Amino acid sequence: MATVLVVDDSVSLRSMVTFTLTKQGYDVVEAEDGEDAFNKAKHIVCDLVLTDVNMPKMDGISLCTELRKLESFKFTPILILTTENSQEMKYKGKAAGATGWLVKPFNPETLLSTLKRVVR
Numbered sequence: 803m804a805t806v807l808v809v810d811d812s813v814s815l816r817s818m819v820t821f822t823l824t825k826q827g828y829d830v831v832e833a834e835d836g837e838d839a840f841n842k843a844k845h846i847v848c849d850l851v852l853t854d855v856n857m858p859k860m861d862g863i864s865l866c867t868e869l870r871k872l873e874s875f876k877f878t879p880i881l882i883l884t885t886e887n888s889q890e891m892k893y894k895g896k897a898a899g900a901t902g903w904l905v906k907p908f909n910p911e912t913l914l915s916t917l918k919r920v921v922r
Contacts, residue, residue, distance in 0.1 A: 803827040803828050803829060804828055804829070804849035804850060804917075804921045805828070805829040805830070805831065805846065805847065805848050805849050805850075806823055806828050806829070806830050806831070806848070806849065806850045806851070806852055806917070806921075807830075807831050807833060807839055807842065807843060807846070807848045807850070807851045807852070807853075808820055808823070808830055808831070808832050808833070808852050808853075809832075809833045809834075809835070809836065809838075809839040809851065809852065809853035809854060809857070809862065809865065810834075810853070810854040810857070810883070811834055811835050811854065811856075811857040811858060812854070813834075815854075815906075815908060816832050816834075818908055819852065819883075819908065819913070820832060822910045822913065822914065823914075823917075826914060828917075831846055831848070834857075835857040835858050835859045835860060836853070836857055836859060836860025836861055836862060836864055836865035836868075837859035837860040838859070839851070839853065839860075839865055840860060840865060840868050840869065843869060843872065843874075843875060844872070847874070848874075848875070848878060849878065849879075849921050849922075850878065850879045850880070850881065850917060850920065850921050851865075851869065851875075851878060851879070851880040851881070852880075852881045852883055852913075853865055853866070853880065853881070853882060853883065854882075854883060854884050855882060855884040855886050855891065855895070856884065856885075856886070862882055862884065862895075863891075863894050863895055863898045863900075864898075866880050866882075866895065866898035866899045866900050867898045867899065869899070870898070870899035879901040879902070879920040879921060880899060880900050880901050881900070881901055881902045881903070881904060881916065881917075881920065882895050882900050882902070882903045882904065883904045883905075883906060883908065883913070884903075884904075884905065884906060885905070885906045886905075887905050901920055902916060902920065904916060
């Protein structure tokens with residue numbers, strides 16, 4: 803099954819997403835912020851990244867930009883899961899290389915259907 807890198811500074815949100823994904827057979831690697839995710843991404847094979855935007859150390863937009871510089875993440879889908887919903891932020895995410903944008907609150911059915919569309 804696919805491996806998903808879940809990035810969020812909220813322990814409870816990471817736990818809910820991890821529970822939802824592992825219940826469906828996905829393997830999950832968790833990271834507590836963008837910097838943690840970027841360091842882990844250098845050492846894992848990942849099929850998808852699911853990241854928040856507003857986090858300490860490195861935000862989700864910067865994480866997208868840095869991951870796209872890595873050869874192994876040039877074509878890996880990156881989904882943003884955030885409370886941010888402005889067109890300006892969505893444009894920044896797209897410009898940084900995000901594949902899609904999901905707005906919190908977290909909806910398991912929407913997340914799973916989106917993952918099925920973007921993970922190959």
